[in-house]
Amino acid sequence: MSKYSILVVNGPNLNLLGIREPQIYGYETITDLENMLKNIGSQLDVDVSCYQSNYEGDIVDKIQKSRKEVDFILLNAGAYTHTSVAIRDALAGVDIPFYEIHISNVHKREEFRHHSFLSDIAVGVIVGFGLDGYEFALRGAVRFLDRKHQE
Numbered sequence: 001m002s003k004y005s006i007l008v009v010n011g012p013n014l015n016l017l018g019i020r021e022p023q024i025y026g027y028e029t030i031t032d033l034e035n036m037l038k039n040i041g042s043q044l045d046v047d048v049s050c051y052q053s054n055y056e057g058d059i060v061d062k063i064q065k066s067r068k069e070v071d072f073i074l075l076n077a078g079a080y081t082h083t084s085v086a087i088r089d090a091l092a093g094v095d096i097p098f099y100e101i102h103i104s105n106v107h108k109r110e111e112f113r114h115h116s117f118l119s120d121i122a123v124g125v126i127v128g129f130g131l132d133g134y135e136f137a138l139r140g141a142v143r144f145l146d147r148k149h150q151e
Helices: 030-044 056-065 076-081 085-094 132-150
Strands: 005-009 048-050 074-077 099-104 123-128
Touching: 005 030, 005 099, 005 132, 030 048, 030 132, 048 099, 048 132, 056 085, 074 132, 123 132
Parallel strands: 005 048, 005 074, 074 099, 099 123
Antiparallel strands: none
């Protein structure tokens, strides 16, 4: 049995990784990302499950269903970061620690991308490191959980 269960949630348009604006998001696909995270998870003795949806309600449902099943969430809510009180409320309601992840540096982009409904309740925010940000988040989540279990 794995040490922890970590859920990776990717929001709208992240299924287009490798296709959509590769100058911003790169050429690797969501399958490449998921395989990388599962391989790193195996090395760290954690179970990594991945979920992607373009629909806000599906993301809310997935977060709610994860209660008592998941130790940590890695979340790239995509555009919903800037619009979704529903996803924020779901995260607050299940009380699962999470990192907010952005592939691009949202602070170098359009003004509307500078505000997040999620950052103030996240354990941390990783911005602008490309897909490497997910690896940073996964490793950080394991360290966070290890420290929490030592308390």
